[in-house]
Amino acid sequence: MPVSDIAVQDAPAANLTERVVNDFSIRVATVNGSGSQTANLVLLRSIFRMGIPVSGKNLFPSNIAGLPTWFTIRASKDGYVARRATIDLLVAMNPETAREDVLSLEPDAVVVYDEPLKLDELRDDLTFYPVPFDKLVAGILRDAKLRRLVRNMIYDGVLANLLQIDRQQMDAALEKQLGSKPRAMALNRSALDVGYDYAAEHLEKRDPLVLEPMDKTDGLILVEGNAAAAVGAMMAGVTVVTWYPITPSSSLCETLIDYLQKYRLDPETGKATFAVVQAEDEIAALGMALGAGWAGARSMTSTSGPGVSLMGEFSGLGYYAEVPAVIFDIQRVGPSTGLPTRTAQGDVLTTAFLSHGDTRHLMLFPASVEECYGMAIEAFDLAERFQTPVFVMSDLDLGMNTWMSKAFEYPKKPLDRGKVLDRETLDRIGRFGRYRDVDGDGIPYRSIPGDDMPAFFCRGSGHNEWAQYSERPDDYKANVDRLARKFETARNWLPEPVVEINRKASIGIVAYGTTHWAIVESRDQLLAEADLQTSYYRVCAYPFRDALESFIERYDRVYVVEQNRDAQMLSLMKLDVRPELANRLRSVLHYSGDPIDARTVTDSILIQEGYRVEKAGAQTIRLPHTSGVGGE
Amino acid sequence: MASVTPSNPRIKVNRIGLDSKQYRGTKTTLCAGCGHNAISERIIGACYEMGVDPGRVVKLSGIGCSSKSPAYFLGSAHGFNAVHGRMPSVGTGALLANHKLIAIGVSGDGDTGAIGIGQFVHLMRRNLPIIYIIEDNGCYGLTKGQFSPTADLGSTLKTGVVNDLPPIDTCALAVELGATFVARSFSGDKKQLTAILKAALSHRGTAMLDVLSPCVTFNDHEGSTKSYSHVKEHDDPLEEISFVPFFEDISVDYEPGTTQAVPLHDGSTLYLKKLEEEYDALDKVRALQVLNETRRRGEFATGIIYVEPDRDDFLTMLNLVDEPLAALPQKRVRPPRGALKEIMKSLR
Numbered sequence A: 001m002p003v004s005d006i007a008v009q010d011a012p013a014a015n016l017t018e019r020v021v022n023d024f025s026i027r028v029a030t031v032n033g034s035g036s037q038t039a040n041l042v043l044l045r046s047i048f049r050m051g052i053p054v055s056g057k058n059l060f061p062s063n064i065a066g067l068p069t070w071f072t073i074r075a076s077k078d079g080y081v082a083r084r085a086t087i088d089l090l091v092a093m094n095p096e097t098a099r100e101d102v103l104s105l106e107p108d109a110v111v112v113y114d115e116p117l118k119l120d121e122l123r124d125d126l127t128f129y130p131v132p133f134d135k136l137v138a139g140i141l142r143d144a145k146l147r148r149l150v151r152n153m154i155y156d157g158v159l160a161n162l163l164q165i166d167r168q169q170m171d172a173a174l175e176k177q178l179g180s181k182p183r184a185m186a187l188n189r190s191a192l193d194v195g196y197d198y199a200a201e202h203l204e205k206r207d208p209l210v211l212e213p214m215d216k217t218d219g220l221i222l223v224e225g226n227a228a229a230a231v232g233a234m235m236a237g238v239t240v241v242t243w244y245p246i247t248p249s250s251s252l253c254e255t256l257i258d259y260l261q262k263y264r265l266d267p268e269t270g271k272a273t274f275a276v277v278q279a280e281d282e283i284a285a286l287g288m289a290l291g292a293g294w295a296g297a298r299s300m301t302s303t304s305g306p307g308v309s310l311m312g313e314f315s316g317l318g319y320y321a322e323v324p325a326v327i328f329d330i331q332r333v334g335p336s337t338g339l340p341t342r343t344a345q346g347d348v349l350t351t352a353f354l355s356h357g358d359t360r361h362l363m364l365f366p367a368s369v370e371e372c373y374g375m376a377i378e379a380f381d382l383a384e385r386f387q388t389p390v391f392v393m394s395d396l397d398l399g400m401n402t403w404m405s406k407a408f409e410y411p412k413k414p415l416d417r418g419k420v421l422d423r424e425t426l427d428r429i430g431r432f433g434r435y436r437d438v439d440g441d442g443i444p445y446r447s448i449p450g451d452d453m454p455a456f457f458c459r460g461s462g463h464n465e466w467a468q469y470s471e472r473p474d475d476y477k478a479n480v481d482r483l484a485r486k487f488e489t490a491r492n493w494l495p496e497p498v499v500e501i502n503r504k505a506s507i508g509i510v511a512y513g514t515t516h517w518a519i520v521e522s523r524d525q526l527l528a529e530a531d532l533q534t535s536y537y538r539v540c541a542y543p544f545r546d547a548l549e550s551f552i553e554r555y556d557r558v559y560v561v562e563q564n565r566d567a568q569m570l571s572l573m574k575l576d577v578r579p580e581l582a583n584r585l586r587s588v589l590h591y592s593g594d595p596i597d598a599r600t601v602t603d604s605i606l607i608q609e610g611y612r613v614e615k616a617g618a619q620t621i622r623l624p625h626t627s628g629v630g631g632e
Numbered sequence B: 001m002a003s004v005t006p007s008n009p010r011i012k013v014n015r016i017g018l019d020s021k022q023y024r025g026t027k028t029t030l031c032a033g034c035g036h037n038a039i040s041e042r043i044i045g046a047c048y049e050m051g052v053d054p055g056r057v058v059k060l061s062g063i064g065c066s067s068k069s070p071a072y073f074l075g076s077a078h079g080f081n082a083v084h085g086r087m088p089s090v091g092t093g094a095l096l097a098n099h100k101l102i103a104i105g106v107s108g109d110g111d112t113g114a115i116g117i118g119q120f121v122h123l124m125r126r127n128l129p130i131i132y133i134i135e136d137n138g139c140y141g142l143t144k145g146q147f148s149p150t151a152d153l154g155s156t157l158k159t160g161v162v163n164d165l166p167p168i169d170t171c172a173l174a175v176e177l178g179a180t181f182v183a184r185s186f187s188g189d190k191k192q193l194t195a196i197l198k199a200a201l202s203h204r205g206t207a208m209l210d211v212l213s214p215c216v217t218f219n220d221h222e223g224s225t226k227s228y229s230h231v232k233e234h235d236d237p238l239e240e241i242s243f244v245p246f247f248e249d250i251s252v253d254y255e256p257g258t259t260q261a262v263p264l265h266d267g268s269t270l271y272l273k274k275l276e277e278e279y280d281a282l283d284k285v286r287a288l289q290v291l292n293e294t295r296r297r298g299e300f301a302t303g304i305i306y307v308e309p310d311r312d313d314f315l316t317m318l319n320l321v322d323e324p325l326a327a328l329p330q331k332r333v334r335p336p337r338g339a340l341k342e343i344m345k346s347l348r
């Protein structure tokens, strides 16, 4: 049994007394486009509504219909929401992958499968529950087309019975999912019933997995990161949204459009207080966002790696001409088209320096859906405060998967529109110079077209502090030095890191974004399995705070954990911290396209710390700059 | 707004009290005799005569000699010299932020026809209210004279290299794609260009102006089809243009058979006295036909090629509130607590 506190015995059936309660992973293997998403979300929400901490991860192909897709639901009484590498219960609906799905299970796992697939012949160390899905669905429906769509709901019914899911909560979850469609509702409910009744009559419970009500989700919500960011952008008062469709970012703007149409029409006139444009490509999307930012709007675009690559030249213009805009990068696996529907943290280095010349960008790293919301709001303030593009570095795992969260709080701070020139300021400073550092913080004042203040000529070519064209060496240098000063000012404005100092710790861990959830769990594992105490520094923004150096100073070895091959965040840190501190940085890397799991982190740290020997063939690539195995 | 009455009453001022000097920009850095300079002068003249408020104007451009020129007119207006070929997107964004702005974009034939053709195409489709001027010299001036995509078949470079690819006709493209005001002119034709610019300022929608504008340094030689002499010889005006602005109380007698009166968005009227038989500036098919016929003859059809005065522009289609989006206060852009509560409830 993959769950460590369960005594493993030979015959799984004899194990019924050792129940596994609220602590296992379910994987549903289906075919893309078969309507399984509804069934999976209903299952997820039912568990959530029972008060059990839960997370859902959709592993889907870059395809509209026909290719295999897996949905993983993890119930965790302890509240762990990272992906779990081991699967305890498989629902095998896809004939194409069923064999491999079953063969890859750990011993003692449970399999609910489509009876004709005869999967029980494959192994004798698993618990099998055959279900004749086609026969059951034929009993409810004549229409073959519709059958395909409700067929999946039957496994929800089967699981409700096997795992003791509260049927009332499941009905409520179904209602939530399909409430507005009464006919679909009725059909799906009968599918649930059929599955439930079949299991009750024909399947004798022979496995230890059960779900029992808890009270750990009171007041929580379930939401995807992209939807959370959309709510944040709306609450930030976004006025211009320009975008070009790309997985995994499309749902951000699509959700935003829905919310804007609901909450941002002028109550008196019914007219829009926002504009959304689907651009012809990402170059145009950012060009529009910058044009809008220059003309005083709160503007944004949303994209993923390929779009970020196209945005290079405009990003440099935004940086150098000092134009605000917010760019959400929902990272996916690259390079090139890569794995469009898999997750990664692979755009960190590109984005930090996106565009030619001495360019540096502000980046925020949300780890949770709550931070997607909060940092979306913050990003608009920062973009206007620092008059520069701000990148919100989310990823597919965060953006498209469903996460539990505290309900979002109404923003406490008013909008910060930054240093916009007004009459009073003009009187104070005398002559307006668009790029003059009046206040010594590197941030100049700006005027906005149509606002009756003195105009300026905005350009990406060389300019002096009066915004006049200039190729003079002293003008150029003074200007880029001021930009560097502005960047330094930003360092202490950006969201602070989340630091947990443990006095007994012998090593430090650094992570960012969704990697956080694996760290939470891994730190517990390190303690439980090796009595290894750790401190933790979670990066929330770039440029880094000085606190990063103080953190590294405390430990001989600091593990930077991230989801890319090249240790991108670590490399960025090496550029920033004192050289003697850079040598203390070690890497834990995960880059398969699956979200990182705690086991990977724990094993890698234990090996590097010398507690364990690296398994032959284990995937730990050590790059030249991530010096040696730890525990020397 | 910049409507300051000059202290010297002898200086001639326009209807908003500005003298023509107030429409000038910084001194040009382009070559003496460059067609682009003449176009800047015409823009200054048209804006002055129309009484355009420079405080409401945004000047936009890409990269090239032509794209430098917004610095040389309307110095008190905001300007944005963006990146090569991408002015349409920047202009679109600016107008989304503030739909009350008057957008004047200047591009080159390379900036538009090569690197920027994608954005150009989509700008035309959207019918964004912008005056989009291509200062068309058939070559890349700023990078020293290479062919551009508007170079005619058989035209030669100074070095003798012959262009063997067909040109892009930006006017035909614009008509085809949905621009609602399409004209071609010549930097040397003061009267025609001024009239077209004024009419463009009165139009609401994309006004695409392809202005032949010889590059004296790289493309004014024998063998070039974009030289001063060649353009002058092959200029084939479609009509004689008279423009009567909305603020002038002039009644014009015209013969409906030979002259077309086109009422424009701001109340001004365009009178097009036909030179080409059966020409009808409101007829899209005819416009494309004339462009093709003149090109086959090796001539340039100039004048107002196509106009559709009353189609909804892009911003109107977005149903925006009356105030510029950029100027909306927090209470109009941040939904109230109740809205967030409702959203949170829906996610339980």
Ligand SMILES: Cc1ncc(C[n+]2csc(CCOP(=O)(O)OP(=O)(O)O)c2C)c(N)n1
Binding pocket: B063, B064, B065, B066, B067, B084, B107, B108, B109, B110, B111, B112, B135, B137, B139, B140, B141, B142, B143, B148, B215
């Ligand atoms: C991305 C990029 N590629 C190339 C250039 C170099 N470049 C500058 S201007 C120009 C061509 C300009 O030609 P055109 O638009 O016809 O304007 P003109 O100078 O003739 O007025 C080129 C290729 C650039 N600035 N940016």
Ligand code: SF4
Binding pocket: B029, B030, B031, B033, B034, B035, B036, B065, B066, B137, B141, B142, B214, B215, B216, B217, B218
């Ligand atoms: S190089 Fe040609 S296009 Fe450029 S300024 Fe000189 S004449 Fe004009």
